[in-house]
Structure formats: C-alpha cells, structure tokens
Amino acid sequence: MKYMVTYDLMESLRITNEWLGSTAKAVCSYPSFGLTVNPLFQMTAAWGEVTERSFRRMVAKPDWNINSVVGVDGRDHLVDVVTEIKKPFGDLIHFQVQGRPEQPRKVLLVAPMSGHYATLLRSTVISLLPDCEIYITDWHNARDIPVSAGKFDIEDYTLYLVEFMRHMGPDTHVIAVCQPAPIALVATAYLAAQDPAAQPNSLTLIGGPIDPGAAPTEVTDFGRTVTMGQLERHVLQRVGFKHAGAGRMVYPGLQQLASFMAMNSEIHATAFFDQIVRVARNEAGEFDRHNRFYDEYLAVMDMTAEFYLSTVERVFKKREIARDVFEVNGERVHIGAITDVAVKTVEGAKDDISAPGQCVAALDLLTGLDPSKKASHLEPDAGHYGIFAGKSWRNNIRPLVLEFIDANMTHERRRMKFADIKTLHAR
Known part of the structure; x- marks a missing residue:
C-alpha cells in the first residue's frame, strides 16, 4: 500500500463516483423525461445529486461559517x-x-x-x-x-x-x-x-x-488485535502527485471515513436512501438536517x-x-x-x-x-x-x-x- 499509485487510485475512484453522480443527475433531469410517469428518472436524478454532493465533500475543507454573534448588549x-x-x-x-x-x-x-x-x-x-x-x-x-x-x-x-x-x-x-x-x-x-x-x-x-x-x-x-506491521502494510499510503505533500506517508482520511461508516453501515445506508427519496420528491433543502450533518462528516483529512x-x-x-x-x-x-x-x-x-x-x-x-x-x-x-x-x-x-x-x-x-x-x- 505504500505507493503513490494506490493513493491516486483511491482519488481516481472518488472522482469517478462524483462524475457518475453528476452525469446521472444531468441526464435524468432533462425536461422531456417529465412526460413519463415512470419514477425511475426522478429517482436516478436524485441518486446522482446525492452521490455527487457526497463524493465532492470528501476533499473540501468546510468553512467555519460563523459570521456574527449576539453580545450581552443585544446587538450582532x-x-x-x-x-x-x-x-x-x-x-x-x-x-x-x-x-x-x-x-x-x-x-x-x-x-x-x-x-x-x-x-x-x-x-x-x-x-x-x-x-x-x-x-x-x-x-x-x-x-x-x-x-x-x-x-x-x-x-x-x-x-x-x-x-x-x-x-x-x-x-x-x-x-x-x-x-x-x-x-x-x-x-x-x-x-x-x-x-x-x-x-x-x-x-x-x-x-x-x-x-x-x-x-x-x-x-x-x-x-488491540491488529499488529503494527499490519497497519504499516495495509492502511498507510503515500500522498499522490497532485498534492503539495506528494510522497508523504499518511493514514488517508477516506480510509478512516470508510472505517467509521462501516461501524454503523445500516444507519448510514438508511439515511442516504431516505435523502434520495426526499430529493426525488423535492422535499430536500440545501441546508437540511442530512446535508448539514454529512457535509461535515464526509469532509475528511489525512x-x-x-x-x-x-x-x-x-x-x-x-x-x-x-x-x-x-x-x-x-x-x-x-x-x-x-x-x-x-x-x-x-x-x-x-x-x-x-x-x-x-x-x-x-x-x-x-x-x-x-x-x-x-x-x-x-x-x-x-x-x-x-x-x-x-x-x-x-x-x-x-x-x-x-x-x-x-x-x-x-x-x-x-x-x-x-x-x-x-x-x-x-x-
């Protein structure tokens, strides 16, 4: 795992999933598909929107978005x-x-x-x-x-x-x-x-x-159960070519994210399925509860x-x-x-x-x-x-x-x- 190519492969898979999501969203959002009563197009477009946003968030550092606070004087x-x-x-x-x-x-x-x-x-x-x-x-x-x-x-x-x-x-x-x-x-x-x-x-x-x-x-x-040698061999990677830290040995944030999500896989799967349904029904908002949580949760660092x-x-x-x-x-x-x-x-x-x-x-x-x-x-x-x-x-x-x-x-x-x-x- 200690090769730059494995790190770049992981990033390539992330980009591919982001591209698949954006493509599905764009293709299935054409107005002409609104003429059919088949919900497949709405669900596919919704899947694409949720997928694109999710994989895009994985490499973006969130902003603090703390612009003002109310003081004891009652003013912002x-x-x-x-x-x-x-x-x-x-x-x-x-x-x-x-x-x-x-x-x-x-x-x-x-x-x-x-x-x-x-x-x-x-x-x-x-x-x-x-x-x-x-x-x-x-x-x-x-x-x-x-x-x-x-x-x-x-x-x-x-x-x-x-x-x-x-x-x-x-x-x-x-x-x-x-x-x-x-x-x-x-x-x-x-x-x-x-x-x-x-x-x-x-x-x-x-x-x-x-x-x-x-x-x-x-x-x-x-x-307790995994050995240090196993960790070095299987979870560490060397930063790929497109980043300033190229060549640095890291524990990738994407790998940590996968571990965390695996601990509660059913909960996360249900949350994403429900969000896809809400998007398909036009009931989801840009800053709804799901997006507020996962925009932060999916943004990971090495x-x-x-x-x-x-x-x-x-x-x-x-x-x-x-x-x-x-x-x-x-x-x-x-x-x-x-x-x-x-x-x-x-x-x-x-x-x-x-x-x-x-x-x-x-x-x-x-x-x-x-x-x-x-x-x-x-x-x-x-x-x-x-x-x-x-x-x-x-x-x-x-x-x-x-x-x-x-x-x-x-x-x-x-x-x-x-x-x-x-x-x-x-x-």
Whole structure:
C-alpha cells in the first residue's frame, strides 16, 4: 500500500463516483423525461445529486461559517477568524468578536486529529462563543504539507498543545474533545513540571480514551488485535502527485471515513436512501438536517503516518498514558504532577467509540490533585457526537462545563465577569 499509485487510485475512484453522480443527475433531469410517469428518472436524478454532493465533500475543507454573534448588549457583532500561531501542522486560531469587550471565560478548544477537520466542532464553538473567548486548534491536512516540513507524531502534537497553552496564559480553560483528551492531559502535566505558571485554570476532557482498556469498544478491540506491521502494510499510503505533500506517508482520511461508516453501515445506508427519496420528491433543502450533518462528516483529512502509528501504539496498545509512563523527548511526564488545575471528565452512556470508563480514568491518575478539584459527569442518553455537539451538549453538558469554568476562574477573571453582569443590568 505504500505507493503513490494506490493513493491516486483511491482519488481516481472518488472522482469517478462524483462524475457518475453528476452525469446521472444531468441526464435524468432533462425536461422531456417529465412526460413519463415512470419514477425511475426522478429517482436516478436524485441518486446522482446525492452521490455527487457526497463524493465532492470528501476533499473540501468546510468553512467555519460563523459570521456574527449576539453580545450581552443585544446587538450582532461580526466575528473574525484570526490566526494567533501559525505552524506547519496546525494553527491556533481565535474567534475574535468585533466591538465586544473581552470575555472573562477564555477557552481553548482542542479539536480532534482523527480524520476530520476542526470544523467538526463548529456547533460547539457557536454554542460557547456568546459567553466565552474561543480559541481552537486548527489541524492541517497532511496531504497538503510538504515532506520538507518534517515529521509530526504524538509527541510533536503534545508540544504543539504546550506552546498554545503557554501563548494563551494561565487564565485559560482547556476543553479537549475525544482523541486529544489524553494528550491534553499529558500537555498539562508537562507544564506542571516544566512551567507551572503557564498551566491552565481548568481542564475538561470530553469522551477521550484516557484508558482504552477500561471499557472495550470496536475501536479499542481493533487497536488491540491488529499488529503494527499490519497497519504499516495495509492502511498507510503515500500522498499522490497532485498534492503539495506528494510522497508523504499518511493514514488517508477516506480510509478512516470508510472505517467509521462501516461501524454503523445500516444507519448510514438508511439515511442516504431516505435523502434520495426526499430529493426525488423535492422535499430536500440545501441546508437540511442530512446535508448539514454529512457535509461535515464526509469532509475528511489525512493524518501523518507517524502520528497515527504512535497514537495506536502508545495510547491504545501500550496504554502509556493510562499507566502513567508516557515520555516526551525522552523525559517521563507524570500525570501526578498536576496539583493546581481543576479537571472534569464528561462521558456519554451510549458512546460506542470512547465508552464510559475510558475518560473518567483520568481522575485516578491525578494523584497529586485535591479531590475538590476533580469532577465527572455521565450523560445518560448521549452517544459520542452528542456529548460535544448534540442536544445533550446544548441542554445539559454545556451549562455544567460553564459552571465548572466559573468555579475555577482567577479572581481577576471573576471580577471581569461580575463587571459584565453589572453593565448588562445597567442597560
């Protein structure tokens, strides 16, 4: 699999399916076919429309589409996406709200690097932006990064987070969603030992595999049973000729997408069939529920081979973070070094990717942290997506996270919050 031709073959198949969809849509949409009562033409045109859109989305980076936010003054404020730190494999970006005083809650959202872009957290950003200063890690597609930029593995990821936390300062509240939760925990412990003054005020870990062995799922079973040699031989590919990262070894996003969809194949098949029927009946909209979800879900990015392999080996197989033996640059990082950062874990009872028990395991590793600074929450009816972007997040989890942040603010930030409340009441 380690040949550029296999990567280009996969891209060729994607383009072919996109072309077949667009062709079917165009051919079967001719007005003359409206003279027949046979629904075959409408269904074929609808299939083509859904197919073309689906395969086209797989190579497009979604836009944030966050243009404004309502402030405490009741007015709409324009939002600028500002790059605070620009690095080869990922940036730190800030959603800067024009004409609004700085919010006392300063939040760093650590987005997953697991095959999707950071825009997967768009709804999370939208829900927090009215009440917080939001920063987020915007990871780059490995296929677009030249080989000359070097490697990027799990230790490099950790050091990126350390740099971002240092830049934002100690009055930061970190929220790590899914895959980066264990790495965010390690980065915080790294700062606790190397630069205590740069530690964040709080750390919220949402649905992350701190200890994958605590509650097995299909994901953890795969990581345990497959060998590293099998992964290198069968899932890694070399970026093809049409991209800036030509020749770089990657774990392709399309391959990750196929794995995720296979886990719930019947659900996805039903969703696409229902959408085809709706399109044929002219009942589908450009931004209906199906398109909003799958426009994001199907937009995938490649991961560097070294990041993928080191994550599987060190987090899932050897469980280095769960056993508190993780090293960065040859130096062991002790989770117990965290003594001042409040830590909260959030899990979904129906999470089939990071099952309950995997994330809350972080609290047992925090041997140097006072129990009063530890918290956990299990959302009864939430799956993996729901704990950070769905109804469960909006109605239950988000308020709890904001309460946790408020309870662990510095005195200066708390004064800023009270000042904002007084200003609002004065108006």
